[in-house]
Amino acid sequence: xxxxxxxQARRAEIRSDGYAMSIGEIISLYRxxxxxxHPEFQRFYRWSDDQKSRLIESILLGIPLPSIFVSxxxxxxxxxxxxxxxxxxxxxxxxxxxxxxxDIVKPLILRKTKYLPSLEGKQWNNDNPSKTIGTANQLxxxxxxxxxxxxxxxxxxxxxxxxxxxxxxxxxxxxxxxxRNAILTMVNPDAFRWIEHLAKDENFQSCIALPDGMLSQRYxxxxxxxxxxxxxxxxxxxxxxxxxxxxxxxxxxxxxQSEQFNRMASNENTAFEKTFSCLAQSFSDRSFRKYxxxxxxxxxxxxxxxxxxxxxxxxxxxERFTSASDLCQIKQISKDLWSNPDxxxxxxxxxNASTRIRYNIPLGKKLFAI
Numbered sequence: 024x025x026x027x028x029x030x031q032a033r034r035a036e037i038r039s040d041g042y043a044m045s046i047g048e049i050i051s052l053y054r055x056x057x058x059x060x061h062p063e064f065q066r067f068y069r070w071s072d073d074q075k076s077r078l079i080e081s082i083l084l085g086i087p088l089p090s091i092f093v094s095x096x097x098x099x100x101x102x103x104x105x106x107x108x109x110x111x112x113x114x115x116x117x118x119x120x121x122x123x124x125x126d127i128v129k130p131l132i133l134r135k136t137k138y139l140p141s142l143e144g145k146q147w148n149n150d151n152p153s154k155t156i157g158t159a160n161q162l163x164x165x166x167x168x169x170x171x172x173x174x175x176x177x178x179x180x181x182x183x184x185x186x187x188x189x190x191x192x193x194x195x196x197x198x199x200x201x202x203r204n205a206i207l208t209m210v211n212p213d214a215f216r217w218i219e220h221l222a223k224d225e226n227f228q229s230c231i232a233l234p235d236g237m238l239s240q241r242y243x244x245x246x247x248x249x250x251x252x253x254x255x256x257x258x259x260x261x262x263x264x265x266x267x268x269x270x271x272x273x274x275x276x277x278x279x280q281s282e283q284f285n286r287m288a289s290n291e292n293t294a295f296e297k298t299f300s301c302l303a304q305s306f307s308d309r310s311f312r313k314y315x316x317x318x319x320x321x322x323x324x325x326x327x328x329x330x331x332x333x334x335x336x337x338x339x340x341x342e343r344f345t346s347a348s349d350l351c352q353i354k355q356i357s358k359d360l361w362s363n364p365d366x367x368x369x370x371x372x373x374x375n376a377s378t379r380i381r382y383n384i385p386l387g388k389k390l391f392a393i
Contacts, residue, residue, distance in 0.1 A: 041090070041172040046082070046113060047165035049091075052101070053110075054119055058093070060103045060110050061208065072134050075112040080136040082113075082167050083160060090170040102209070104174065113164075117147050198240035199268045203248070206272065207279060214279035217288055221247045226299040232308035233325055246330065248275050250298075251291050253331070254338050258385045267376040297341040298334060305353045314361040328370035331380060332387025333357050339388045349393075356390050363390075 052058040081088065091106035103110060112131065114120035120128040133156070135143035142156075149155045156164075207215040221227065222243045233243055252274045253261070264270050278287060302310045309321040311329040337344070337353060344353060360366050369382040 041170065043168040044171050045165060046167050046169060049110065049169065049171075050114065050117060050119060050165070053114055057099070058101050058103065058110075059096075060107050060114070061205075070108050070112065072131070073136075075115070075131055076134040076136050076142055078109060078112050079116060079131075079133060079164070080139050080142065082164055084138060085167075088169050090172050092172045092174070094174040101173070106169075109169075116164075198242070199272075200241040200245040200248075203272050203275065204241060204244065206276060210276050211279040211284070214275075214284065214288075218244055218247050218251075218275075221292070221295055224296065224299060226303035227295070229307050230299055230302045230310040231325055231330070237325075245271070246334075247295070249331070250295060250334055250338060251275065251278070253335050253380070253384055254291070254294060255287070258388075261381050261384060264377045264380060267380070294338050294341055297344075298338040301337055301341065301344050301350060301353055302333070305350050306357065310357070314358045316358065316362055328366075328379060328383065329357075329360070332360060332366065332383040332390070334387075335384045336387025336389075336391035340391045340393070343391075343393060352393055353391070356393070360387075360390065 049058065053060065078088075088109060089106070091110065092104040093101035094104050095101055111120055115128050115131040116133075118127065118130040122128055130146060130148070133142040133145045135141070144154055145156045146154055147156060147161065204215060204219075207218070222241075227247070228243065231243060231246060237243070248271055252271055255278070256274075278284060281287070306321075311326050311333060312321040313323045313326060313329070314321050336356075344350065363386070365386055366383060369379050369386075
């Protein structure tokens with residue numbers, strides 16, 4: 024297929040429209056359940072009250088806002104793809120925003136801004152008139168317009184999440200996994216909840232022993248996804264990995280959308296739970312820390328270079344480990360890994376993730392095939 028043919032084929036997958044809408048119209052769509060801003064996404068976004076207040080300042084000053092992107096569902100409802108935080112801020116200000124339990128979120132109390140310091144403490148509604156933004160400013164906000172770009176329902180099924188990923192990559196403050204979680208929630212909420220459930224497994228959490236900062240960005244869920252994705256790949260497929268972040272996103276979405284998802288999830292549950300049960304009994308929080316044979320102890324923090332061959336090595340062979348002596352073998356193999364020249368040459372500084380994965384996961388599978 025030529026470049027022109029590829030462009031034509033891809034352009035044919037997306038049908039779009041767009042026009043300016045008043046904020047009042049957008050609020051009405053939300054109240055009538057014709058606009059879905061995915062309240063479960065709120066956990067992935069971290070706008071402060073200062074950031075929210077700056078958005079309201081921009082509207083009041085007449086500063087144009089970036090376009091909102093929505094995807095039209097079969098039932099006609101619009102799913103917000105990009106602009107969720109802006110819309111959530113506006114809806115919270117006017118007192119209509121709901122959380123994922125269907126409860127109204129506490130209305131926004133504005134903070135002072137660079138150009139409008141008198142916004143401090145103001146609300147949309149308040150029994151004390153001096154604490155409201157005033158009727159004139161309410162009308163100003165309601166009548167302000169936002170450009171809405173609509174991905175029509177005739178577009179391909181993958182267009183929505185693909186656009187969401189492209190619009191949010193780089194421009195947001197989300198970690199790779201938080202963005203991946205948002206996409207999963209959009210594509211298959213059950214898949215997201217399943218991965219989140221696995222991440223809460225006590226044995227798994229004790230083995231990875233991540234610092235709070237990494238947990239807050241849901242790196243534990245990325246590790247679950249690495250386990251699931253890499254366990255379902257052949258060694259030759261590992262050699263085709265380019266950008267690891269994009270690869271993980273594409274593969275987990277592909278699995279989440281597959282007709283075999285439920286059967287695959289059941290199989291992976293068993294493999295995941297037994298793998299980290301074995302490792303927790305063997306090492307607990309030392310499972311993926313560097314082992315110093317000279318000192319006879321583990322040191323340092325979590326190592327992704329160790330996680331991949333050890334977790335996947337045990338994960339591919341978990342049915343072999345049934346006795347106390349088997350757990351002793353897991354211990355010894357894991358310790359010996361840190362003096363294995365093949366492992367060391369493909370780990371650490373200067374080795375990119377795709378190269379590391381290409382060599383160390385097959386190595387782990389081989390070493391633990393006892």
